[in-house]
Amino acid sequence: EIPAVGNPIRTRAILEKYRLRAKKALGQNFLTDLNVLQNIVEAAGITPDDNVIEIGPGIGALTEQLAIAGGEVLALEIDTQLMDVLDEVLDPYNNVEVINADVLKANLPDLVQTKFTDPTAPIKVVANLPYYITTPILMQLLNSTTKWDSITVMMQKEVAQRITSDPGVKAYGSLSLTVQYEMDAKIAFEVSRKVFVPSPNVDSAIVVLEPRKEALPIQPIDEKAMFKLIKGCFAHRRKSLWNNLQTVYGKTPEIREQMQASLDEIKVDSQIRPEQLSLEQFVALSNALAGHNL
Numbered sequence: 001e002i003p004a005v006g007n008p009i010r011t012r013a014i015l016e017k018y019r020l021r022a023k024k025a026l027g028q029n030f031l032t033d034l035n036v037l038q039n040i041v042e043a044a045g046i047t048p049d050d051n052v053i054e055i056g057p058g059i060g061a062l063t064e065q066l067a068i069a070g071g072e073v074l075a076l077e078i079d080t081q082l083m084d085v086l087d088e089v090l091d092p093y094n095n096v097e098v099i100n101a102d103v104l105k106a107n108l109p110d111l112v113q114t115k116f117t118d119p120t121a122p123i124k125v126v127a128n129l130p131y132y133i134t135t136p137i138l139m140q141l142l143n144s145t146t147k148w149d150s151i152t153v154m155m156q157k158e159v160a161q162r163i164t165s166d167p168g169v170k171a172y173g174s175l176s177l178t179v180q181y182e183m184d185a186k187i188a189f190e191v192s193r194k195v196f197v198p199s200p201n202v203d204s205a206i207v208v209l210e211p212r213k214e215a216l217p218i219q220p221i222d223e224k225a226m227f228k229l230i231k232g233c234f235a236h237r238r239k240s241l242w243n244n245l246q247t248v249y250g251k252t253p254e255i256r257e258q259m260q261a262s263l264d265e266i267k268v269d270s271q272i273r274p275e276q277l278s279l280e281q282f283v284a285l286s287n288a289l290a291g292h293n294l
């Protein structure tokens with residue numbers, strides 16, 4: 001019986017056989033804890049009915065567990081050097097395809113349509129992300145035309161906290177709002193830096209994103225304008241909402257009047273900090289500002 005790829009002894013043997021050194025620039029930290037790997041698959045709720053996309057399979061530790069639990073698995077790895085390794089370690093599984101590609105340049109909706117036997121089956125993303133591009137990858141997934149049934153991704157703990165936080169705390173900001181606008185977000189569990197080879201300088205957490213179960217009570221009239229408002233409001237998070245609004249829209253007497261009327265309309269005090277506003281209130285504020293021609 002060959003031990004799992006994620007077994008520390010097997011991982012070391014694979015790295016040695018292929019003379020591999022983890023590439024820092026590509027965010028390569030390989031998971032070597034079978035329990036953690038299986039807990040990720042469980043948090044993602046992977047079943048044999050699912051199509052699974054994995055980003056950055058590395059030497060295949062998570063890929064193997066996804067192949068065991070899932071229907072079909074498509075994995076995208078940028079590092080050409082890992083193709084032979086993945087070919088060998090995933091050989092026992094006939095439901096996995098690995099492609100050598102940069103996920104940020106890949107057309108994911110197209111891959112979903114062409115690579116899976118049944119593209120209408122549930123589609124779930126699972127990854128131990130390369131941390132240097134966590135946010136760009138998340139934005140690509142959220143902006144994609146594919147409706148992901150879930151996105152289960154490991155990332156730096158601090159980023160996980162920003163994504164999942166509620167109003168009023170330090171971690172809350174435009175990343176929280178951008179993600180939570182589309183998805184329900186929660187931290188499934190935290191992961192110690194010790195279970196990786198090599199061990200990174202930060203602790204990690206698994207974030208699970210699922211399409212919002214409850215729609216927002218109000219929709220923005222103009223999504224782009226709302227995100228411009230949100231970004232602008234968190235540019236100087238220690239300043240008041242009013243100061244940030246002046247930076248975004250201007251401070252002529254006419255503009256100030258329009259801003260004040262908008263705040264009055266939604267009953268928000270101009271002197272609060274931006275982090276005290278909920279997503280719903282940002283939507284309302286954006287709509288009110290539009291109503292006053294801002």
Ligand code: SAM
Nearest residue numbers: 026029030031056057058077078102103128130
């Ligand atoms: N899944 C493996 C594991 O859990 O042990 C490896 C995870 S490692 C943190 C991140 C992986 O993403 C590496 O294999 C790295 O080469 C790959 N990667 C980095 N940038 C990428 C990109 N732009 N597109 C696809 N894969 C990328």
